[in-house]
Amino acid sequence: MDYSFDTIIERRNTASSKWDNLQARFGRDDVLPLWVADMDFEAPKVVIDALRERVEHGVFGYTIRTSAYQEAIRNWFMVRHQYALEPEWLEYSHGVVHGLAMMIRAVTQPGDAIVIQQPVYFPFKTVVERQGRRLLVNPLLEEAGRYQMDLEHLERLFQNEKPKWMILCSPHNPIGRVWSKEELTALAKLCTAYDVSVLSDEIHCDFVYRPHQHHPFATLLPEMTDRTVTFVAPSKTFNIAGLHTAVVIIPNEQYRQQYRDTLQEAFMGDPDVFGPVALEAAYRGGGEWLDALLVYLEGNYDFLREFLRTELPDISVSPLEGTYLAWLDFRKLGMTDESLKDWMISKARLGLNTGETFGVGGSGFQRMNLGCPRPILADALVRLSEAVQQL
Numbered sequence: 390m391d392y393s394f395d396t397i398i399e400r401r402n403t404a405s406s407k408w409d410n411l412q413a414r415f416g417r418d419d420v421l422p423l424w425v426a427d428m429d430f431e432a433p434k435v436v437i438d439a440l441r442e443r444v445e446h447g448v449f450g451y452t453i454r455t456s457a458y459q460e461a462i463r464n465w466f467m468v469r470h471q472y473a474l475e476p477e478w479l480e481y482s483h484g485v486v487h488g489l490a491m492m493i494r495a496v497t498q499p500g501d502a503i504v505i506q507q508p509v510y511f512p513f514k515t516v517v518e519r520q521g522r523r524l525l526v527n528p529l530l531e532e533a534g535r536y537q538m539d540l541e542h543l544e545r546l547f548q549n550e551k552p553k554w555m556i557l558c559s560p561h562n563p564i565g566r567v568w569s570k571e572e573l574t575a576l577a578k579l580c581t582a583y584d585v586s587v588l589s590d591e592i593h594c595d596f597v598y599r600p601h602q603h604h605p606f607a608t609l610l611p612e613m614t615d616r617t618v619t620f621v622a623p624s625k626t627f628n629i630a631g632l633h634t635a636v637v638i639i640p641n642e643q644y645r646q647q648y649r650d651t652l653q654e655a656f657m658g659d660p661d662v663f664g665p666v667a668l669e670a671a672y673r674g675g676g677e678w679l680d681a682l683l684v685y686l687e688g689n690y691d692f693l694r695e696f697l698r699t700e701l702p703d704i705s706v707s708p709l710e711g712t713y714l715a716w717l718d719f720r721k722l723g724m725t726d727e728s729l730k731d732w733m734i735s736k737a738r739l740g741l742n743t744g745e746t747f748g749v750g751g752s753g754f755q756r757m758n759l760g761c762p763r764p765i766l767a768d769a770l771v772r773l774s775e776a777v778q779q780l
């Protein structure tokens with residue numbers, strides 16, 4: 390089936406955070422936005438059809454999560470990730486970041502330490518600090534653009550600071566790693582040895598390129614199931630982030646009760662009408678669309694890498710094992726972070742994410758969203774190359 394991912398869909402004037410907010414975010418309107426992680430593709434037809442049918446019903450009262458909704462989630466994770474989920478483990482969240490915030494509030498106290506591995510998706514830091522928890526950073530190790538976990542440093546952190554929780558990003562945004570079974574097992578052993586539980590953000594688990602494979606953290610060691618809370622969503626996978634539907638997988642009964650209590654205290658917990666409809670349709674019928682999309686995204690990455698190799702050899706990109714976010718290294722251009730950021734906006738007229746916002750190790754990098762039609766990517770690369778020529 391032809392999914393025409395090359396088609397450019399006009400997104401301006403749809404209240405799009407990515408396309409309609411340029412002046413406020415970048416200070417000018419003529420930047421090409423390849424920043425926030427949503428894609429410029431239409432959602433799968435099965436999702437659009439299911440939403441249309443629901444709209445046509447015309448009554449939009451309060452909503453419950455049905456057993457069909459749970460079944461759709463369980464089938465997807467069984468078939469795609471060999472993760473067998475019990476129905477009662479599945480909790481709702483408005484979004485993954487919201488779920489992380491609620492879970493942190495539920496199971497930790499102000500002042501408690503939580504580890505994150507930077508450079509990493511920047512809300513991890515804010516979600517910890519805004520709630521008065523203490524941030525501990527275990528920086529990733531980088532060599533020629535490829536990253537690894539520094540487990541020796543992590544063990545010292547565990548010994549000295551005695552945190553009870555860490556946040557794992559798997560696959561990892563922004564550096565594009567899909568952690569191997571060996572790496573995750575070593576991490577799981579450390580967590581078990583030092584009694585650390587894990588908030589595992591696996592929102593990018595469906596964006597994995599061969600030969601890499603995603604391993605749900607909760608499944609690596611039997612002891613980890615009960616000490617892992619996993620956050621997933623169809624939002625990235627099927628480009629429905631604006632429908633705000635995420636799933637928090639909580640096998641541990643005590644954590645689950647604490648999470649539910651926290652949602653109730655905040656008077657939150659019910660999904661809206663459309664999110665679950667889209668989730669169910671996507672997980673049931675979106676697999677073929679996703680498989681085609683993955684081929685297209687990998688093609689975008691190859692196009693980018695080849696362009697850099699031939700036209701812009703001073704800019705390099707990390708290997709993309711997972712996600713659709715390219716991590717570009719501009720350090721050879723010798724700019725400060727501030728001047729790189731200004732140059733990217735005013736000279737290249739590109740709206741990317743600046744590396745330093747991802748924390749330790751992000752300086753000199755920019756994150757580029759490859760979830761766009763190839764002609765848009767080609768336009769972005771021409772803009773970049775023209776700006777480099779003027780340097």
Ligand SMILES: Cc1ncc(COP(=O)(O)O)c(C=O)c1O
Nearest residue numbers: 426484485486487510562592635
């Ligand atoms: C690792 C990671 N977690 C969470 C999110 C956001 O999820 P949500 O919109 O469900 O809060 C993103 C979006 O870019 C992400 O990359």
